Structures are given as C-alpha cells and as structure tokens.
Amino acid sequence: MTLRTTLIASTAIAFAGAAFADGHSPMKIGITQNNVGVDSYQTTYEKAFIAAAEANDKVESVVLDAGGDVARQIAQMEDLIQQEVDAIIIWPTNGEAVIPAVRKAHQAGIPVIVTNSNIAEAGFDFVKSFSGPDNITQGARSAEIMCDKFKDMGIENEAQVVHITGQPGYTTAIERAKGFEDRLPEVCPSVTVVDTQPGDWNREKSQQVMEAFLVKYDDIDGVYAGDDNMGVGALNAAKAAGRDGIIFVGATNFAVGYEAMAAGDYWGSIYQSPVDDAEAALQTAIDVLSGADVPFLNYFDTPKITQDNMGDYTKPVF
Amino acid sequence: MSDPVLRLEGIVKTFPGVRALDGVSFSVMPGEVHALMGENGAGKSTLMKVLGGIHQPNEGHIFMGDEKAVMAGPLEAKAKGIVFIHQELSLAEELSVAENIYLGELPRKSFGRVDWSTLEENTNTILKKLNVGFDATTRVGDLSIANQQMVEIARALTVDAKAVIFDEPTASLTDAEKSVLFDVIADLKADGVGIIYISHRMEEIFKITDRISVLRDGQYQGTVNTRDSNEESVTQMMIGRKLDLSRNASHHELGDVALEVRGLSCGKLYSDISFEVRRGEVVGFYGLVGAGRTEIAETLFGLRDPSGGQILLNGEEVRISSPADAIARGISLVPEDRKGQGLVLGMNCRDNMTLPQVDDLKAGPFVAEGAEIAIFDQYRDRLDIRTPGWKQQVGNLSGGNQQKIVIGKWLSMHPNVLIVDEPTRGIDVGSKSEIHKLLRELAAQGYAVMVISSEMPEVLHVSDRTVAMYSGQIMRTFTSDEVTEDNLIQAISGIKSGQAA
C-alpha cells in the first residue's frame, strides 16, 4: 500500500514540473495551520492565504486548522497525503512532534513546506523549505530595541525588566523568549530580567500578570512581551496603576500595538505581517512545485518598529 | 428447646449526645419468627445496622449459636449467615434479576468471568420456589414494584442463612404476593432459620410471628409470646397508652359537593372514574398498589394530563394543567412519598411548610419571614410537631414529625379539597393515631378530604365512604354502614358484587 502511494506520488512529481509549467492541471496545495481563531494574526494569515490561492488560477488549496492539537494536525497531514495533494504547507503545533508525519509525506513524494515557525532539525531532511519569520532574531531584535532605548535614557546600568512570554509550549513563544534572553545580556549586560511569567498570548492574562508585577516590584523600567497583544495588556495594567515611564517592547506588531505606539505609550515592536507570511509560504510552495531553486531557510524580513520610525509602516490590519 | 441462632446481650450504641440503643437483649430461636416492634426512632434501624456490621456497638455482644460474633462489615455479617431484606428497594435496575439476586457474589469462572449458566440455574431454582412470573434474565427495571420486592426477598434464599431479617417487607406487596412471602417465611422456618420480622402492621404480626420484642426510645421493653398478647397490649408497650381503632363516621352535616369527577380516564392507568367528595366528608380510596388511586390524585393535582372526562370544582368544570394550577384552585396533595415528593430534606421546617405560598407572603420585594414564622408556629402547635425550632432541618426530624410538616404545609393553604395519599406509611403507631384523629377533625371543620390508603384498618377508621378500586377502575363505593372487611377485599380483588353504589 505504502509502495503504491509512493509510486503514484513520485510519478506525479516526475511529471509535475512539466505539467505545472503548461498550466493545465492546477497545483493542489494543502495547508494545516496551527490554531486559527486563537488570535487575529492566524486568522488574517488564513484569509490572506485563501485570497492568494484564489487569485492564482494555477493553484487549488485545501485549508485545514489543527486547533492547536498535535494529534489533529498529524491526522490532517495523513488526510492530505491520502488526498494526494501536490504539496503540503504546515504551520507546526509542535516543531518536533510533526516530524514523523512530515517524513510520511516526504516518503509519499509530497514536498513539505514549513511556515511561520520551523520544525526541529531532525526533520530538516524531509522538508523542502521553511518560509516564515526568524523568531529567534525577532527576540534578539526586541532586546536590542529595548537596550537602545535604555541607553538613550541613560539607565542601561540599572534597568530592571520583566518578561511576559506567550503560551507555554509553543515554538514561537519559546524561540522569541530564547532570542530575547540570549541577546539582552550581550547588548546590555547590566540590565536584569527580574521576573518571567506566561501571558498565554492573551491580553487579559497578561494584564493580570503585570498587575502582580507592579505590586511586587517598585522599580520596573522595561516590559518585554512575546507579542503586542500581551504588551498592550501589560500597558493597560501600568496605566491603571498610574506607573509612568516604563518602556514596553513587544513583537508581531498588532493594530493595538501600533495605536499605542502612535499614542506614545508603547515604545517598540517587530513588524511582522501575516499577509507577507502567508503569501511567502504559498509562493515557496509554488516555487518548489515548479522546480525553481528555493533556499532552505526562506525568512521574510521582520524589521524593528519603534515610535521613531513607525511612519515608515502602515497600520497593521489585524 | 435448642440454642438460639442469634442472641443479643446488652447492646449499647451511643452517638454524640444520643444513646440510640440502651441495653438491648433478646434472642431468636431456630425456626422462630420474631417480631421487632417500636415506634420510629425507637432504635430498630440502629439495631439492624449493628447486626449488619455497619455500626459497632459500644457495649454488649452478639452471639451466633455459642460463638461471640463481631460483625466488622456487611460482608462478614453475610458470611456469618445474617441476611437482610431491606425496606427500601436496594436493586440495580439496569441489571438482570439474576445479577441482582447474586449481587456482590456472582459466580466466577477463569479470568474473572461471570459464570452465567450457574448463575441462571441457581436463580431459576430460587424463582421457582417463589412462584413468580418472571425469569432470571429479566431486567429488574422492567419489573413492577411488587416483583422487585420479590427479587429482594429472593436474595435471602441464596445463602445458607441462619437468620433472616425482614424490614417492612410487605409495604408494596399485593395480598397474593404477601401470601407467597408468608409461604417463604414458613419454609425458612421449617428449615430452622431464625427470622426477625419488622413491621408496623399488627395483623401481619399476629398472623405469622411467634414472639414479639419491643423497643422504646432505644430501650428494650421486653419480649412476649404472640399468642399471649394482643394489639392493645403491644401498642401499650410501644407507646405507653391506648389506641382508638374503632370505626368512624361523620356525625355532622355534610356540605355541598366540593369535588366531582365524571368519567375521568388516563390512558392505561385508569378509566371512567366518577365520584364526588362533599365538604365535611372523608372519602377513602382503597385498592392494591397499581390500582390507579395515586394516579387519580396526581391527575387532580395537575401532575398528569387526563385523556378524557371532566373535573368539577364547586360545580364548575376546570382544567388543571400543573400543581400551581391545582393549588390556585384550592386543591392540596399530601403525596405518598414523603421524602421524595413531600419535603426538601435539606431545608428548614419553616421554609418547607410555607413553600407553596412563598409567592404570596410578601414584604416588599422580599419574603415576609415574620409571617412565615407565625404560620409555622401556628401549625406546630396545632399538629403537635416536635422540633427544637423552625430552623431545624427537616431531614433531622422523625418520620411522624416530617409527615406532620407536610400536612401542615397543605393545611396552611386552607384548601377546598385535601388529598392525602398514604398518610401514615412508615410512621409509628403514635403519630399514626394522631394523624387519623386530625383527618376526622378536618372533616368536622368542613374540609373535603380524600384519603388514599393500602391499609384496611386505616380506611375503615377514617372514611365516611370508601371507594374500592381494582385495575384502574372503581369497583364499588361503600357507605360506612355497608362496608365490611370481606366485601372490601372482594371488591379490590376484582370480584363484582353487582351492587354498584
């Protein structure tokens, strides 16, 4: 059975280049997303992906959502293999747990593209390409934004920072936290991270965490939040407590973060567009299927955005 | 005479603040049916729990034969040959008859499998003895209440019992079933088994028992030979005073017709029921369980929709679609199941008593608690309810006092028609006679009263007229002059006498 699928699939791939180039039969691209609806980044991503696929008449797409559940994602991988799609894009719920499922697709001759957050190295052999932001770099850049601001303010030798992380266990949360915590001591060795708690990508949860931090610590100079949703939650807590002068830095610039920045309350973030993310993933898949040469790590750029340069960027739609 | 199978010696059981059993000593001989009597709260059930190993006595000993027996738990009591037939059905409805009879000791094969063939064989042997119309594989939930009681009784026959304890076994049995039960008891007796028989029903006690032991307030009052005593003397031992069990009929004038029912039917439950109840009159409804008496009451109280016929209140036709409706029209129902239907056991006495009128007792937006307490005090005094105060949880009262709370609840509504279903089921003799007296008094005050009962003495005692029901139909209505025990029994057994009232 496995042999048969492999044969069919590899035959399909063999003809793929020629067939797609002619534009006769459309490419069937399946995607399994992490957890649509948990925040508007993923929703916007899903919409952008569908829009991009519809705009391209050479592409047909099957869009699935794992709802944050590894088991469901693996089942969806199996479904896509069984449906004999031409390529699979996966936004992993767990960068390691999906490796065997990715291997299965690979063995069935279906190229796999990882999107948004990468799978672990052990799976690289079975993947054509990764397309997405570099979360570790993002974390590092947030550290730099914060450090630069502290230096401007002249408090780089005494500043105390609290860190609110994303949902425990998610790759993006882990990588950003790692990037931030590794980079901060390099650029600002005297700044201390006094406390870390998860805010679960949730504005309300983050607000509660920050409220407790504010009671616990009289001196908080900076807050790093794993995304702007949580950052704004922390900002709300600080506002309510009447604590001024705290530097807020986040990531994934949401509309709320952009607005808070415009209002002068929020210092900086990382500009990451789900539309770019989705379009890059789809394009990577198309490139792979068309036989084009695709780099293995296909990062799209996620620049720093602060109050100083925010005029260069449009307000995010999500 | 041989040695007793079971002997109790100076059993004392105390709970914090209470001496529930205070020096109980009696013995049960092989082949003896030994009645245990006493009012509710006298300590019978505590004594049974001591025998069953659920409570450990503080003082005293239990002897089985010559040996001192310590009952560490239900299993050990069973292993020593003591078997209980519980009053409240203790069956698993989803399981088969066989599984229920052998509950806790299903025969095993390898891998912990149930040995179905042995199980069925053994069960059918027992069922044959009981002469019942169902077999081992029937689901218990599909049986009638009476048949379920027979399953309960069948359990006693599974083990090599030395002593069998029957706790109110006839509460829901028909006469035919009762006689089967008495045959079973006779068989056990012949096998030399000692039997403890707990019942409030005097006629049964005097029919089948050999000796009677009496408890009052946890204290042992003595044991008498049944043939040397009579109802009066036993009752006196139990409560220390005499009981009036004479017939009764109204000596006052009857008023208008308060309730009239014409051709009322409800599916298969009952059909073509017609009767009337006048003010100042007590009408008794007598029949077997399942004859449709309770269902008529439930229909009048808006709990069932009739499939045909008319209900007239004070001459006016009414439709009653819910209990709230019934209450608004002045109908009150004291239900048969006191704990299940009559009371919220976790609530206090006052709140239970005023529950049906809580909407009417208003002080601004709130419930007028002062008015509630006044109502409670009034009926506590009138009905002689013994409770430390209105704050007492109803669940902590004795059965008789609980029943009085339910009656008080409905009296305080000043109903046009008061329906009382099994008013004295499971309550002690003292409270029983008080309630009978109360029902007569209510009639004298002009209430229209319907009394549903499975106890003939009760019906005979309180009713002005008696409606005999059989299988969903009224067989005959008797005036108090006409009624005799014989023609009543004939009527409820389905024998037509041709003298329709």
Place this chain on the structure above:
Amino acid sequence: MKPGTLSKSLKSGAIWGFIVLELIFFSIAGEFLSLSDKAFMDWENMLLLLKQSAPIGIIAMGMTIVMVNGNIDLSVGATFAIAAIVLLDSMTWPIFAGLGDWVIPVAWLLALAVGAMLGALNGFIVWKTGVDAFIVTLGSMLGYRGIVFMFNGEQPTSHLNWTLVDFAEAEFLGLATASWFLLGVTLVIWFVMAKTVHGRNAYAIGDNREAAVNAGIRVGPHMMINFAIIGFLAALSAVVFYSESGSVNPNDGQLYELWVITAVVLGGTKITGGAGSVIGTFGGVIAIQLLRKGLGHIGADTSTVNLVIGLILIAVLILDRQLNVKGKEELKV
C-alpha cells in the same frame, strides 16, 4: 418481542445510524465541495479514520467504565501529557543508557505505570474523602497539568527514536499499530464490562451504590481500580500516539476530556451512571472523528466545526429525550 425492545434497539442503534448519515452527507457534499478526486468513503480513508480515532478512542473506553461507575474523570488530558513526558524523557535517562532499543519497552512500562498511578490517586481521593469525582478530577486536571509544567517548564519534551517511530507507523494486515491498539482495548474493555464480575459490579455500583454497598461489594477499591484503568488507558493512548510523534508540548491533551466525554455520551452512556456500552462508545468515537474529518474534507472552517459539534451534542440529547418519553400519561416532574 418484549415491550420497549424497539425503542431500546432504536436507541442502541442510533449512533450507527448517525454514522451512516454522516458518511452519506460527507460523500455527497464532498463531491461538490472537496478538492480531492478521491471519494470520502475510500477504503484507505476509512482505515485512516480508525487510526486517527485511537488517541481519543482508547481513553474513551476507560471513561466508559468510570462513567458507568457513576463517576467522571476530567484529568485524563493532563494524565495523557504526563505519561507522554515520562515515555519520551525516560528514554534519555542515563541509567537506561546500556539498554539500546530495549529502552523502549522499559519506557512504555514506566509511562503506563505512571498513568495507572495517577488514575489510582484520583480514585483513592474519591474513595477516602468521599468528595465527588467531578470535583476531585477538576482539581487534579489543574494539579496534573502543573506537574507537566514542572517537568520541563514550558519546553516541549522530545525524543525521536526512529525504531519506535517505525514500529508505531508499521502496519499489520492493513491496519496501523494505533488501530490495533484501539481495537484491542475496545475488545478487552468490552470483555471486562460485559463478561466479568468486575464489570457487572461496575454497573451495579453506578446504578445503585447503596445496594452495592449492602450487597457487600467493596465500592471504594472497585472505583479506585476503575480510575487506575482510565489512568492506564490515558497513558496507553499517549504511548501509542507519542511513539509515533516523539515530542510532547506541555499543553498537549488539553480539552481531551471534553472530546472523550462527548464521544462517550454520544455512544449512549448515561451520565448518572449504571448504563452504557463499550460498543456504543466505539461508535461515538468513530462518529466524532468522522465529523472532524468530514468537516475538514468539505472545507469547513474552525468556527463551523465548533458550532456543528456543539449543536450535534445537544441534538443527540434531545433525540435521546424524545425516545425516552413514555407518552401523555407520564408524570410531569
């Protein structure tokens, strides 16, 4: 035919009727809405369905026993995650370094033992304190999840052992390893519930606990054994699943209790205990997985899936209610 047989067979057959309905619906809708050229009712797809039902299905078998018993276990998702961590982590422990691939059975046994112990702990608390199982396991759902995070913080625990993955991905007689486990567990639990004294006692306890106590059944230990069984099965589910995927997030298994309970209730087990069948639960599990798979097949989005599953659960309850109505004569309470 005895009275009530029809409505009873209608009830026990309802779940299979529902499955057939789903198959027909998704096959037809799939023709119009799905991209795939392959039919939904493709044999391979159905085999896949069986395999994908395993994680929820194996736990659902344990939940059936516990619910028939008159209890409930809300902590299975957390137990699932702990067992997965033990499985994957223990394979890297230095003391097992010399075992080579023999570490696999050792890790399996460890994970299963831990699952059974956590289940037994729930059962022990229910038994000894008399606190309702709903509250006890609501608490341990939090507590066990705390233990999950204690293990490895917010990091996933990973250990990819390709021997293990190959075993988990293997197929025997056309069925995947996970499918075999699901079928095996279903068979064993069916045997226990229908044929053994322990199983029959479980029904008796759930139906009438007082009666069971009076009959001398040791209700406390009995319930504890059943909690241990569901803990064991939650661990077995984790073992089967994570042998293949090799990495566990600390929040894995969240909401599994809801899926499992949904499947068990769909399968006809009474939530108050005393009634329920393993075969019905198997149907419930298949129905749920079919629904999830089918909705994906026709391209429904997350919000629709949530909406539909919630509404179906309620619809099944209403249907069940209608089948149980005895007619106009019924007492209105």
Place this chain on the structure above:
Amino acid sequence: MATLTKQQIGSVLAKQGILIAFVVFIIAFTIANPRFLSPDNILSVVRSSAILGVMALGVTFVVISGNLDLSVGSMMSFSTIVVLDLHDKIGPAMAIPVMFAMTIALGALIGFLVGYLKLNSLIVTLGMLSAIHGLTLTYSGGQNMDIADKEGTWFSVFGQGTAMGIPVPILIFVALAALLGLVLSKTAFGRKVYAVGGNGTAATFSGIRRARTVFLCYIMSATCVATAGLIQASRSLGSQNTVGQGLELEVLAAVILGGASLLGGSGTIFKTVIGVLILGFIQNGLLLMGLQFYVQFIVTWVIIILAVWLDIAAKRGKLWSPIA
C-alpha cells in the same frame, strides 16, 4: 465534655471553615511578603477578581438549582466581542443593551434546553461551550476587536473608572453581590432555587414551576456573564476571541470553594464571594512569592480538594468517607 468541644469545633468548622481557611491564607502570605496586605495589592486583587467574581455570582444560582454551567467562559468571550464591535457601529449607549439582549438570548436557549426540555446541564453547556465559541469566531471573523477611539469614549468607565477612589469593577462586583445575595436569601425566587436544587420533585409537588425556575437561573447567569463581558471590554477596550476561554472551570472552582454543593440545594452568594477572593489571593500571593505559575496549578488543586473535603467531613462528622 471532650466530645462536646470537638463537636462544637466541628460545627464551627462546618459553617465557617472556608472563612477560617481564607484568614489562614492571608496571614501566611502576609508573613511571606508584607506587601501582600498593602491597600494597593488588595485593590488590585479584588479588581482583577471582579470579572471572575461577577460570573461566579450567576453560576452560584445555577449550581444551587442543581445544574452546571460550563458555557460561561465562551459566552463571556461572545459578549465582549459583540459589545466592542457594536461600540463603533451603533455607539456605546446602544451597544450595551444590544449585547445584553444577545447574551441573555443565549442564556435563555440554555435555560430552555435544561429547564423546559430537562436535558442534562453538563452536556448541554459543554455543547454550548463549543457552539458559542464557533458563533463568536463567525461573528468576528476571527479578528481581534478594538475600539477605534480609545481615549475619547466614556465606555471605559466600567473597567477603568474609579469612584471614591475605588475602581468601578469592584463597585459593580460588590453591588451585584449584594443585590443577588438579597435575591437568593430573601426573595421567593431565591427560596424556589434552593427548593428546586434540594429536591426538584418535592418542589414540583409544592406547586413550584421547576422549569421556569431553572430557566431564570440561566438568565441570571447570562446576565452576570454579560456584565462581566462589559467590564472586560471596557477594561481593555479591545479583545481577542479567546478572552474568556477556560474561565468556566475557574468560576466553577470558586463556587465550589465557596461551599456550594454540585448536587444542588446549598451554597450562598457570600460564600461564593469568599471563594472568588480565595482564588484571587492565592494566585496573587504565589506570584508575589515568586513561585512559578505551575505551582499555582498544584496549590489550587490541593486547596480545592481540601476545602471540599473538610466541608463534607464536618457535615458527616467524620474525616474519612464511610465508603467501604
């Protein structure tokens, strides 16, 4: 004499056990960190507990009536998203009543299913948990909802305002607790809720319309959820679709901690408030002690079981269960 004293202790524990436990926690945390009892911290804990607390008030009615409500979390997400969306579309003055009407309609649906159709509340509200989440996602299209003009709207008063130095959410919580406390303990409706939960059959036999009472309990619950959603929306002026996710269990934990029995018929608003505060202070206290978040999980587990255990142990007069 000795037994009597023991009994007295038992009865005090039974009645006030949860309150005593509460005082013990406060003392322990204060010793660990004196800041714990600072007015700022107390206000902060009570304020952040207010949303959970308001929801718990409604669920108390449902639980006393002998049912469960697991849908309050996703219903709260729904009301938050709806009021934020409508704020910019029809203005806050209209948005608030419309949101209340929509949320109460959902409560009425559940009340109809559980009360009138007599379906099992655990399963119905489990189904609604999922269905309402789907509804919310459909309504919002999965997008976050944000108010455009965050500075200029008076809508922020419910979540961020203060009166007499006390945050408005606290005032709403306290006022609602007082009001519902009176409703439950002093009115005919409250009495009926206890009766229906204590013994539904007996309540019916006393002429109480059981279905209507249960229905109204879910209306109460939905109204409280809508109020919580209002505070939530006003507090952050923007929200995710998942804002209330998981709150149903925390709410239930608070109500149970307060001593309401899941079997129905017992519990009070005052005790629920204590339950809410205990949860809030535990969370806050552990955070102040610098413990990892997962310690909260484990401590909450232990405390829930201990609290319920001691409560029923005092009632039965025995520490260990009599189950053989």
